[in-house]
Amino acid sequence: MRRAWAVFTAWRRTRPFWGGALLVLGGGWIVRLMSYPLLVAVSGGWNSSAGYIMGGALILFGLTAWFAPLYGQLVGILGVLAALAAFVGANLGGLFLGTLLGIVGGSMVWSWGEKPVRLKGSRARVA
Amino acid sequence: MTGTSSRASRRLSPRERVSRRTTVLRDRLESRTDDMLARSRSGRRGTRVRALPMMGTGLAAVAAMFMLVSQSVLAVNFTTSDTAYRIYTDRVSGHYAASYINEQTTSSGKKAVVQFGFKAASLNGFCAITQQNLPALGTVSVIITAGEPVDGTTTAPAGQTIEANWLYLASDSLKGNGDQIAKMNLGQSADTLMTDTTAFPGTPGGFGLQAEVMNISKLDTASYGIGLDGQISLPNLKIRVLPGSRTYADCVSS
Numbered sequence: 001m002r003r004a005w006a007v008f009t010a011w012r013r014t015r016p017f018w019g020g021a022l023l024v025l026g027g028g029w030i031v032r033l034m035s036y037p038l039l040v041a042v043s044g045g046w047n048s049s050a051g052y053i054m055g056g057a058l059i060l061f062g063l064t065a066w067f068a069p070l071y072g073q074l075v076g077i078l079g080v081l082a083a084l085a086a087f088v089g090a091n092l093g094g095l096f097l098g099t100l101l102g103i104v105g106g107s108m109v110w111s112w113g114e115k116p117v118r119l120k121g122s123r124a125r126v127a
Numbered sequence: 128m129t130g131t132s133s134r135a136s137r138r139l140s141p142r143e144r145v146s147r148r149t150t151v152l153r154d155r156l157e158s159r160t161d162d163m164l165a166r167s168r169s170g171r172r173g174t175r176v177r178a179l180p181m182m183g184t185g186l187a188a189v190a191a192m193f194m195l196v197s198q199s200v201l202a203v204n205f206t207t208s209d210t211a212y213r214i215y216t217d218r219v220s221g222h223y224a225a226s227y228i229n230e231q232t233t234s235s236g237k238k239a240v241v242q243f244g245f246k247a248a249s250l251n252g253f254c255a256i257t258q259q260n261l262p263a264l265g266t267v268s269v270i271i272t273a274g275e276p277v278d279g280t281t282t283a284p285a286g287q288t289i290e291a292n293w294l295y296l297a298s299d300s301l302k303g304n305g306d307q308i309a310k311m312n313l314g315q316s317a318d319t320l321m322t323d324t325t326a327f328p329g330t331p332g333g334f335g336l337q338a339e340v341m342n343i344s345k346l347d348t349a350s351y352g353i354g355l356d357g358q359i360s361l362p363n364l365k366i367r368v369l370p371g372s373r374t375y376a377d378c379v380s381s
Contacts (some may be wrong), residue, residue, distance in 0.1 A: 007160055010167035080185045087192055095269050103185035111178035115171040
């Protein structure tokens with residue numbers, strides 16, 4: 001059990017976990033608020049499926065950040081753009097909240113990476 | 128030597144082969160996990176400060192789009208299926224309207240609704256209230272207002288009229304004063320309904336209503352769907368999130 005937690009922590013620390021989580025959350029919220037049954041959405045054209053497309057894209061980018069952290073910078077930017085598009089396309093981006101989560105999450109995924117190490121008591125940076 | 132070993136592996140029973148394969152996979156997983164554990168200990172990774180300018184840019188872009196929407200330059204798409212909205216407006220001026228009785232599929236089964244279709248509608252004031260049950264926060268009302276204040280009187284200040292094309296409403300209750308209705312057909316078979324030149328068909332033989340001009344004031348509906356095949360301009364857009372259930376009275380207080 002303790003080992004499982006340690007492995008999870010290691011997994012979390014080696015990828016943009018929180019940014020991806022926010023992207024997934026934002027996308028899920030947009031889809032939830034649109035709340036079309038899937039069958040209606042696919043038969044109803046752009047207006048009824050936009051929530052699934054925009055929200056789905058955000059979820060996809062979040063999962064990509066988790067499982068393929070190599071593409072973090074790319075999906076981070078795409079996530080921010082999809083969140084912006086959702087504002088116009090899908091119920092004002094899930095009444096604002098989904099767009100907000102997407103922008104914050106996307107920027108976090110984009111900016112994730114090696115941090116400069118600060119030594120204790122000194123301001124010197126070690127690459 | 129390889130010959131003997133391959134002959135030996137051929138002699139393995141299927142169960143043994145599976146168990147050997149599992150061991151290989153488990154070893155690979157373990158070595159990967161160890162790699163990851165080692166990587167997680169070396170160096171510090173995380174969200175870097177450069178997230179802030181990116182976030183700032185994104186938020187500025189949203190703010191800019193919000194401005195464009197509220198100046199009715201940019202039109203938005205607003206659709207939902209099974210969230211019940213209460214919609215209030217001081218006056219709807221609809222051109223080429225039709226309606227019939229329909230069933231709406233929501234995720235909690237089917238509901239009987241009146242399906243309204245407008246080819247073009249201009250609204251004096253728009254106020255939509257929806258309630259969401261959020262975990263931890265309880266009931267939260269989201270109030271979206273646009274155009275002139277919805278207070279029961281039509282003032283129609285310049286540039287504040289909301290224009291919507293191909294507006295569809297699925298309502299299970301609708302109140303209002305129809306104050307100018309022209310060229311109306313009541314009781315027309317629902318499958319022959321037209322909004323101008325576009326068919327808006329319901330169930331054959333069902334009750335249908337069709338009108339070329341339909342102006343309704345003090346509209347109050349409970350709608351399960353606001354559908355738009357066109358787009359809607361929302362001048363002076365405001366979104367407010369307030370705790371608890373909110374009603375018509377909260378449309379004006381800002």
